[in-house]
Amino acid sequence: xxxxxxxxxxxxxxxxxxxxxxxxxxxxxxxxxxxxxxxxxxxxxxxxxxxxxxxxxxxxxxxxxxxxxxxxxxxxx
Numbered sequence: 001x002x003x004x005x006x007x008x009x010x011x012x013x014x015x016x017x018x019x020x021x022x023x024x025x026x027x028x029x030x031x032x033x034x035x036x037x038x039x040x041x042x043x044x045x046x047x048x049x050x051x052x053x054x055x056x057x058x059x060x061x062x063x064x065x066x067x068x069x070x071x072x073x074x075x076x077x
Contacts, residue, residue, distance in 0.1 A: 004050050006067040011039050026050055028065045 012023045024034035024046035032053045034046020057064050 004047050007050060009046055028067055029053055
């Protein structure tokens with residue numbers, strides 16, 4: 001699977017003291033992030049990073065994480 005649209009992401013607004021802007025993370029693939037001055041820019045940057053990560057996994061014959069698997073495995077509060 002190499003469908004970036006299948007992966008959920010979280011968008012966080014960064015405080016001015018942290019440089020401002022927005023941060024996007026993909027809970028299913030730790031370490032894949034996107035940043036931008038706007039939420040839309042951060043999402044676009046994150047999608048590029050996610051695509052690169054999925055391509056890298058494919059290049060070494062590793063299956064990408066199943067979209068939503070980490071959220072499904074997380075304990076409910």
